[in-house]
Amino acid sequence: MIDIENAYKKYAKDIYKYVFLNVGGNKDIADDLSSEVFVQAVRSKNTFDINKGNIRMWLIGISRNLLKKFYSTNKATIDLEKVEHSLISGNDPETNADLIFMLNKLEKHEAELIILKYIQGFSIEEISKIMKISVSNTKVKLHRCMQKLKQL
Amino acid sequence: MHAETKTTMKDLEKALQNIDIKPDNEWYSSTLERIINESSKKQNNLFINLLLMTKVRLAFIAIFGITVFAVIGIVLGISLLNRKSGEIQFVALSDQEKRELFQNIVANNAQGVLNSQNKVPSTAAANAASSYLATESDSSIAADPAISRIGLVPFEVSDKILVSEYTNESGPVTCTYSGYSDSRLNDIYSNTTSTSASYQDAEGNYYNKYENTYQGTLIAANYSKGTNSSNESYDYRGGQFAVYSKYEYEPLQLDASAPELREMTVSGEGVDGSAGSPSDMNIDDYIDMYFGTSVNVLGKVSENGKDYYVIESENYNYCTDTWVTQSVTATPNFWEGEGYPESQTTTVDSNNRTVLRQWIDASNYQVHKSEDYLQTVAPENLISRMTYTNFEVEPTAENINEYFTFDLVTDVRDIGIYQSNVDTTPIEYNPEGDANRTFSLFAQNNVALVSSSNPDLKLNYVYYTDDRPSEVSTLIYIPEYYKERDFFPSGEIGDVLFEAENTISDSYKIMAVQSDATPKANFTLSTVNGELNAEDNMYASFSIYETAVDDMAIVNSTIYTPTVSRSISDMTLDFGGESVAAKVYNYETNNTIYYSVDPSISVRDVAIPEPGADVCESEDGCIVSGHIVVFERNNSKYAFTLNKGVTYTVPFDLELFNSYQFSFAEPSSAGFESLKNDYVDYLNTFKDAAVTEPAVLE
Numbered sequence: 001m002i003d004i005e006n007a008y009k010k011y012a013k014d015i016y017k018y019v020f021l022n023v024g025g026n027k028d029i030a031d032d033l034s035s036e037v038f039v040q041a042v043r044s045k046n047t048f049d050i051n052k053g054n055i056r057m058w059l060i061g062i063s064r065n066l067l068k069k070f071y072s073t074n075k076a077t078i079d080l081e082k083v084e085h086s087l088i089s090g091n092d093p094e095t096n097a098d099l100i101f102m103l104n105k106l107e108k109h110e111a112e113l114i115i116l117k118y119i120q121g122f123s124i125e126e127i128s129k130i131m132k133i134s135v136s137n138t139k140v141k142l143h144r145c146m147q148k149l150k151q152l
Numbered sequence: 153m154h155a156e157t158k159t160t161m162k163d164l165e166k167a168l169q170n171i172d173i174k175p176d177n178e179w180y181s182s183t184l185e186r187i188i189n190e191s192s193k194k195q196n197n198l199f200i201n202l203l204l205m206t207k208v209r210l211a212f213i214a215i216f217g218i219t220v221f222a223v224i225g226i227v228l229g230i231s232l233l234n235r236k237s238g239e240i241q242f243v244a245l246s247d248q249e250k251r252e253l254f255q256n257i258v259a260n261n262a263q264g265v266l267n268s269q270n271k272v273p274s275t276a277a278a279n280a281a282s283s284y285l286a287t288e289s290d291s292s293i294a295a296d297p298a299i300s301r302i303g304l305v306p307f308e309v310s311d312k313i314l315v316s317e318y319t320n321e322s323g324p325v326t327c328t329y330s331g332y333s334d335s336r337l338n339d340i341y342s343n344t345t346s347t348s349a350s351y352q353d354a355e356g357n358y359y360n361k362y363e364n365t366y367q368g369t370l371i372a373a374n375y376s377k378g379t380n381s382s383n384e385s386y387d388y389r390g391g392q393f394a395v396y397s398k399y400e401y402e403p404l405q406l407d408a409s410a411p412e413l414r415e416m417t418v419s420g421e422g423v424d425g426s427a428g429s430p431s432d433m434n435i436d437d438y439i440d441m442y443f444g445t446s447v448n449v450l451g452k453v454s455e456n457g458k459d460y461y462v463i464e465s466e467n468y469n470y471c472t473d474t475w476v477t478q479s480v481t482a483t484p485n486f487w488e489g490e491g492y493p494e495s496q497t498t499t500v501d502s503n504n505r506t507v508l509r510q511w512i513d514a515s516n517y518q519v520h521k522s523e524d525y526l527q528t529v530a531p532e533n534l535i536s537r538m539t540y541t542n543f544e545v546e547p548t549a550e551n552i553n554e555y556f557t558f559d560l561v562t563d564v565r566d567i568g569i570y571q572s573n574v575d576t577t578p579i580e581y582n583p584e585g586d587a588n589r590t591f592s593l594f595a596q597n598n599v600a601l602v603s604s605s606n607p608d609l610k611l612n613y614v615y616y617t618d619d620r621p622s623e624v625s626t627l628i629y630i631p632e633y634y635k636e637r638d639f640f641p642s643g644e645i646g647d648v649l650f651e652a653e654n655t656i657s658d659s660y661k662i663m664a665v666q667s668d669a670t671p672k673a674n675f676t677l678s679t680v681n682g683e684l685n686a687e688d689n690m691y692a693s694f695s696i697y698e699t700a701v702d703d704m705a706i707v708n709s710t711i712y713t714p715t716v717s718r719s720i721s722d723m724t725l726d727f728g729g730e731s732v733a734a735k736v737y738n739y740e741t742n743n744t745i746y747y748s749v750d751p752s753i754s755v756r757d758v759a760i761p762e763p764g765a766d767v768c769e770s771e772d773g774c775i776v777s778g779h780i781v782v783f784e785r786n787n788s789k790y791a792f793t794l795n796k797g798v799t800y801t802v803p804f805d806l807e808l809f810n811s812y813q814f815s816f817a818e819p820s821s822a823g824f825e826s827l828k829n830d831y832v833d834y835l836n837t838f839k840d841a842a843v844t845e846p847a848v849l850e
Binding site for chain 2: 004005006008009012013016017020021030031034035038039042043054056087095096099100114118119121136140143144146149150151
């Protein structure tokens, strides 16, 4: 059985980043949801199956479910102007904030593809498993999403 | 990343990869607290439940528990007494202990031994591909020591020359090696004998040697020396010549005061343009690089009186996977509803992996044995087994010379010095200069732009290519000399290796997006006026091709998804009084996203769609309309679309087209200059807003 505390130590930042970007950079929402991911992980750790993906993918799966639930009950409540800059780091935080703003302009599933691939570093194969779409479809959609992002 | 900044896709990818979010300390502590509380809640509940039980139940459980424990104890005792050699005994290691174990393995094994754990055949193409795959799947490192790998690691390594000799024997599973079905290749790669030696001196210089023989024929040899600013290597594949190359990069900055955890800073990239050189790597990065992120310590095993750690990791299925085996040389005919070949989706199978099990000598952390299995560990799934003989040699000048000097009797071809081609110098944002350059390319090639009399519709992106490298060549670095038959041994073995190199090279090209239609120029007019609102803005996106480019190639490279309905109509369009005969391609595609949710990731209180449910995330539904208009003018082929927002495509609307009152802006005309001036003004709004400007055109 997996040790959620260890998983937390290893993937806390990854999960926070994923949730943060998927809620448009809203710190309050990201704080609550990403914390809830690990609580849910404790509750459902018996369901983890290494044959279906690694721990990080499993945690992302929980995050996705929570995000879906959140969006199903909080339609259009994300304030795109409320990107929390203080948490954005990297070599060039200003450009990063700009990019996050751009990602917010995409459809949610489009932004998610880009986040999973380029920001979370998942492989195409892993993304296809996470999003339950074929590898070729993932490649095509990712390419189109990047084209759209580039045009913004 | 505004379109008008002329960002390349690679720049955009890099910028995205640079995004980092750090939760604050309060979140870390409160989340950990919640995890601990939630974990203890379960235990508490058990305890409370126990207290609430009746005495009878409690007594029953107590007796039952004692019986169970007694049985377990007896069984355990018997099993310990009868413990067979070779049985893996679980050992509990903390994260820190595991980390130290992996660190010790890296520090005490020759580089070639660590690389040999990646079983992808050591071919140029495979190396290029595996380095791509490494970035794709976060798995292990590329196999070829000839490709620059900095030997410096952020912790102490052995002060001896580490030498290892190992043999590879094949198991019941026959690999097809990514599309090369000739069984002789499997025979060669599965039955080799190798020698590897490596040494890192006190200054951080790194020496590496690797030789691989099959039936007495040397089929691969690499000798390399890395310093803090270069990597020299000899590459030999048993043919009539070897190749010498040198790769130079920005000097590493080492903090010698803390050798046990030296911070490294490296700039520049590998010769293949991939992330070949580590950048700001720490110990964990090295562990991931050599063992993959899935590595786990299974336990300890005793064999012939010696103890071994057994570690296991999952890897990309290099052996029978077929998704890289197809060489797609043309875009599928999306227009006719065709998609990518179905076989490319075979990797969706969750069991499509190999499992590497390694035995590490507990006394010196050297690899003793490794076995590679297809999908799961079982005798019938064994792909290959490697057994190692390791020894250490004093690093005298004589020994260093003996082990690491390339002295094979063969011609050596010097292919020169590679230098890092990545310019990390910040590029000054120069809207006027950029615009002048781009517009002059339109003028030189006599290509007209399009302007609109509608004051809301302004040029906000323009690009002309004159030197765009092919996507394949930037993705895969395959040295030209691998295409020479003489680089490989003479005779049948050489024939197989030569053919395999080139076959595999071709097969990996699928990784690059192939297109039969690459525009020579693009420009976009839009109603964007500083406010990027994807819902309301109108976009007129033009691409310009050579007239020889087929309409269908343009259409297919634009829509990228199989159509479900389509129509073509001829139309005369008015561009400022000039009539143009155009073909309008209208189509519909299905943008369904399938959320067949895995029951294993079910979470309480969360609404989950039924497995296999079709979920249309677009409010407009799954079927999406689109159009492309194509016409020829002055030795160029123009293709354009008119879209609302960037996420919605619509059928062609002639009324909308006419409302924009488009006209051609010929080079050197007043309209052309006016477009340029407006464009510079537009770019300057970003300069004033201090938007960081990535450079490079695409």
